[in-house]
Amino acid sequence: MTEDTFLKVRDLKIGATAYPPGEPPKWIEIVHGVSLDLEKGKVLGLIGESGAGKSTIGLAAMGYGRGGVEISGGEVWINGRDILSGSPRELRRLRGSEVTYVSQSAAASFNPAKKIMEQVIEASVRHGKFSRSEAEKRAVSLFDKLGLPDPETIGERYPHQVSGGQLQRAMTAMALCPQPDLVVFDEPTTALDVTTQIDVLKAIKEAIADTGVAAIYITHDLAVVAQVADDIMVLRMGEKVEYGSTEQIINAPQEEYTRALVSVRSISHEEKPPTNEPLLSVQNVTARYRGTNFDVLHDVSVDVHPGQTLAVVGESGSGKSTLARVITGLLPPRDGMIEFSGRTLSPTLAGRTREDLRELQMIYQMADVAMNPRHTVGTIIGRPLEFYFGLKGAEKKKRVKELLDEIEMGDGFLDRYPAELSGGQKQRVCIARALAAKPKLIICDEVTSALDPLVADGILKLLLNLQKREDVAYLFITHDIATVRAIADSIAVMYQGRVQRYGAKSTVLSPPFDDYTDLLLSSVPEMKLGWLEEVIETRRMTSAGN
Amino acid sequence: MHPVVILIAQRIALGVLLLFATSILIFVGTLILPGDVAQAILGQSATPQSLANLREEMGLNDPAWQRYFQWLRGVLQGDLGSSLSNQRDIATQIGARLGNTLFLAFWAALVAVPLAIFLGLLAVRYRDRWPDKLISGFTLASISLPEFFLGYVLIYFFAVKWRWFPSVSTIYDSMSFWQKLDAIVLPAAVLTLVILAHMMRMTRAAILNVMQSAYVETAELKGLTTFDVIRKHAFPNAIAPVVNVVMLNLAYLVVGVVVVEVVFVYPGMGQYLVDHVSKRDVPVVQACGLIFAAVYIGLNMIADIVSILANPRLRHPR
Numbered sequence: 001m002t003e004d005t006f007l008k009v010r011d012l013k014i015g016a017t018a019y020p021p022g023e024p025p026k027w028i029e030i031v032h033g034v035s036l037d038l039e040k041g042k043v044l045g046l047i048g049e050s051g052a053g054k055s056t057i058g059l060a061a062m063g064y065g066r067g068g069v070e071i072s073g074g075e076v077w078i079n080g081r082d083i084l085s086g087s088p089r090e091l092r093r094l095r096g097s098e099v100t101y102v103s104q105s106a107a108a109s110f111n112p113a114k115k116i117m118e119q120v121i122e123a124s125v126r127h128g129k130f131s132r133s134e135a136e137k138r139a140v141s142l143f144d145k146l147g148l149p150d151p152e153t154i155g156e157r158y159p160h161q162v163s164g165g166q167l168q169r170a171m172t173a174m175a176l177c178p179q180p181d182l183v184v185f186d187e188p189t190t191a192l193d194v195t196t197q198i199d200v201l202k203a204i205k206e207a208i209a210d211t212g213v214a215a216i217y218i219t220h221d222l223a224v225v226a227q228v229a230d231d232i233m234v235l236r237m238g239e240k241v242e243y244g245s246t247e248q249i250i251n252a253p254q255e256e257y258t259r260a261l262v263s264v265r266s267i268s269h270e271e272k273p274p275t276n277e278p279l280l281s282v283q284n285v286t287a288r289y290r291g292t293n294f295d296v297l298h299d300v301s302v303d304v305h306p307g308q309t310l311a312v313v314g315e316s317g318s319g320k321s322t323l324a325r326v327i328t329g330l331l332p333p334r335d336g337m338i339e340f341s342g343r344t345l346s347p348t349l350a351g352r353t354r355e356d357l358r359e360l361q362m363i364y365q366m367a368d369v370a371m372n373p374r375h376t377v378g379t380i381i382g383r384p385l386e387f388y389f390g391l392k393g394a395e396k397k398k399r400v401k402e403l404l405d406e407i408e409m410g411d412g413f414l415d416r417y418p419a420e421l422s423g424g425q426k427q428r429v430c431i432a433r434a435l436a437a438k439p440k441l442i443i444c445d446e447v448t449s450a451l452d453p454l455v456a457d458g459i460l461k462l463l464l465n466l467q468k469r470e471d472v473a474y475l476f477i478t479h480d481i482a483t484v485r486a487i488a489d490s491i492a493v494m495y496q497g498r499v500q501r502y503g504a505k506s507t508v509l510s511p512p513f514d515d516y517t518d519l520l521l522s523s524v525p526e527m528k529l530g531w532l533e534e535v536i537e538t539r540r541m542t543s544a545g546n
Numbered sequence: 547m548h549p550v551v552i553l554i555a556q557r558i559a560l561g562v563l564l565l566f567a568t569s570i571l572i573f574v575g576t577l578i579l580p581g582d583v584a585q586a587i588l589g590q591s592a593t594p595q596s597l598a599n600l601r602e603e604m605g606l607n608d609p610a611w612q613r614y615f616q617w618l619r620g621v622l623q624g625d626l627g628s629s630l631s632n633q634r635d636i637a638t639q640i641g642a643r644l645g646n647t648l649f650l651a652f653w654a655a656l657v658a659v660p661l662a663i664f665l666g667l668l669a670v671r672y673r674d675r676w677p678d679k680l681i682s683g684f685t686l687a688s689i690s691l692p693e694f695f696l697g698y699v700l701i702y703f704f705a706v707k708w709r710w711f712p713s714v715s716t717i718y719d720s721m722s723f724w725q726k727l728d729a730i731v732l733p734a735a736v737l738t739l740v741i742l743a744h745m746m747r748m749t750r751a752a753i754l755n756v757m758q759s760a761y762v763e764t765a766e767l768k769g770l771t772t773f774d775v776i777r778k779h780a781f782p783n784a785i786a787p788v789v790n791v792v793m794l795n796l797a798y799l800v801v802g803v804v805v806v807e808v809v810f811v812y813p814g815m816g817q818y819l820v821d822h823v824s825k826r827d828v829p830v831v832q833a834c835g836l837i838f839a840a841v842y843i844g845l846n847m848i849a850d851i852v853s854i855l856a857n858p859r860l861r862h863p864r
Contacts, residue, residue, distance in 0.1 A: 065764070091769075095769035160858065
């Protein structure tokens with residue numbers, strides 16, 4: 001151990017008590033003896049899928065357990081003290097002073113009832129690091145450094161008055177304000193659009209370099225962490241898989257699992273040429289929400305061809321999901337029309353026939369809230385069979401089993417409840433439910449966004465296989481260009497309610513680009529060192545979300 | 547104009563509308579009551595002729611809507627009519643009674659509201675530990691016991707056994723402020739015990755709900771003490787539900803205290819109302835009903851307005 005090693009974690013064990021119904025409480029270990037070292041001014045990346053224990057380890061560096069989580073063993077040395085053996089009072093003195101935290105969702109982590117400035121300087125003032133006026137000055141200079149607009153006055157606003165990307169930077173300012181020795185960044189850019197992520201990432205990286213703090217950077221996206229970290233630890237199910245320099249992990253991964261993470265998103269899909277007869281044709285649709293006075297969609301026209309995939313990409317607020325609402329009839333358009341299977345669809349849901357409803361199904365981003373938690377998998381998948389085809393009893397059960405086979409889950413899942421499934425399994429059940437109606441078109445709204453990369457890959461492969469077998473068309477809404485590359489036949493790029501660029505995948509993704517498409521494409525983190533600087537250097541515009 | 551001003555104006559307009567609707571209900575209610583006012587006044591001495599004369603004199607033969615508007619016009623001018631049983635002006639009589647009721651309610655609220663909120667905060671701070679259980683147990687016990695029982699228990703100990711406070715809380719205009727205060731200690735204590743539990747439990751539940759949120763975790767990770775986290779970060783976001791329950795209980799202090807008034811022989815609105823219901827004194831009942839409705843609607847309107855003002859999204863639109 002060198003003199004500069006000021007964070008030293010030894011054999012850290014963390015767990016929680018579970019209370020299974022009808023059984024005595026039992027202890028479940030989440031992190032099984034992890035050790036790491038961090039020098040001053042260095043950044044350590046913790047990477048892994050959900051459930052790997054990354055956030056739990058990050059919070060343990062502050063002596064904190066979220067929910068019922070408890071640190072059960074090991075040592076965490078900070079500045080020569082084992083913080084786990086300290087009293088609650090000593091821990092409070094550490095938190096917000098020597099170690100600070102930046103969470104995934106700054107929007108939820110700011111108190112909605114208090115002004116931003118008050119929250120940013122709270123810890124500094126509380127721990128007596130700075131006087132109120134000094135802290136405010138420092139906050140303003142941090143706002144400026146992090147590229148926030150109007151650094152002098154933005155602190156006077158309430159959290160709901162600034163955008164998500166701005167809040168994320170304000171939270172970084174909040175973490176840096178008390179001049180800590182260590183900042184724990186917990187997925188600080190995951191909830192942001194790629195086009196916003198890149199700016200926040202740059203701001204964080206520069207702030208770390210300028211202030212010389214050490215940082216733990218937690219993320220599930222290896223390409224992101226490669227841009228900021230000096231060292232990377234790969235975690236899986238609470239255990240260390242691989243630990244080394246960023247260069248070694250990216251360029252020469254030793255472990256099988258790390259290699260899988262590095263090469264994720266390797267699906268390829270041969271583009272199919274458009275047919276003469278589109279299955280769905282959206283023509284000059286303009287739409288706005290009730291009670292508002294601005295259009296969310298302007299003159300949108302796109303086609304989906306039978307058995308093919310149209311990917312709709314864009315950042316949040318670009319109108320992607322609104323387009324889905326118009327197509328499904330949830331939001332009648334102000335202008336324009338929609339043709340489907342050679343007939344004109346009624347603009348309202350009430351005016352559509354059962355056949356219209358059956359042939360057009362939907363899968364959502366949040367699989368867990370799209371299912372009734374009190375229904376079993378069998379009931380959930382069986383419902384459309386009964387509703388559209390009148391299947392009952394043994395016949396229905398047989399078909400449910402076939403569908404479970406199709407989504408690569410056995411009939412052992414028939415009597416399970418959604419809460420007993422993993423995120424990927426839940427999404428598969430939603431896919432089976434959509435398939436049960438034998439639709440011609442499925443609208444997929446960000447169906448892989450909430451999933452870990454490897455799980456998301458599995459879902460995309462499944463969707464592609466199903467398309468081959470059942471000849472179903474997809475309208476695939478996503479903000480993720482990598483997903484688009486993997487599965488699309490044609491692409492519509494949306495920006496501020498307009499279709500910015502539309503055509504076959506190969507055409508849309510080849511230069512020359514318009515400025516927005518260029519920004520969108522270049523903002524997707526690439527698995528290579530120095531990518532961030534390169535992009536910032538060469539891009540032509542910045543996101544509207546900034 | 548600021549959107550909050552519009553929202554608040556809407557609330558007030560709605561409150562006034564509601565009050566009018568209630569006044570109609572009260573009027574209709576007294577019409578539906580069996581018996582006839584003239585009959586009630588004349589009692590045994592009624593002859594068909596005197597009944598007809600009295601009806602004519604009181605305008606009882608006019609259509610109902612005409613009588614309603616006459617009554618309403620009087621109410622708006624501060625004239626609540628005169629009592630049938632003793633012919634005295636209702637407004638002056640109620641004025642004194644209402645003053646007494648508000649006096650008692652004010653002191654009970656002054657103790658109960660801060661105490662309930664403080665106990666709620668304390669219960670959250672020591673959640674599931676003995677202080678929380680003690681507070682919950684004590685307040686639940688006090689709300690579960692009937693008010694008259696609580697009243698007599700207090701009288702037994704504090705008035706009869708130890709002779710600290712008077713058992714009868716009758717107050718007069720001639721009493722000094724401190725004498726009055728001394729007289730109402732016991733009924734105010736009973737009322738406090740009765741409304742404490744509801745407000746304390748709502749405070750506890752509302753804050754516990756907020757304690758799950760990410761910004762409370764942020765505050766904890768800033769190294770704040772648990773009590774500061776609750777006071778500075780959780781409570782400001784729990785104001786709306788707490789204020790609603792507080793206002794409901796304040797309304798109860800005005801309109802629901804008849805039992806306590808009877809136990810302590812306190813000359814408040816409740817006793818006045820009950821006396822005149824038994825005498826079938828319809829104008830008094832109408833006047834009391836209207837005042838109770840106004841108190842209820844007014845306090846709930848205040849709760850709504852406070853909730854609107856406590857919401858930063860409404861106060862500071864984007």
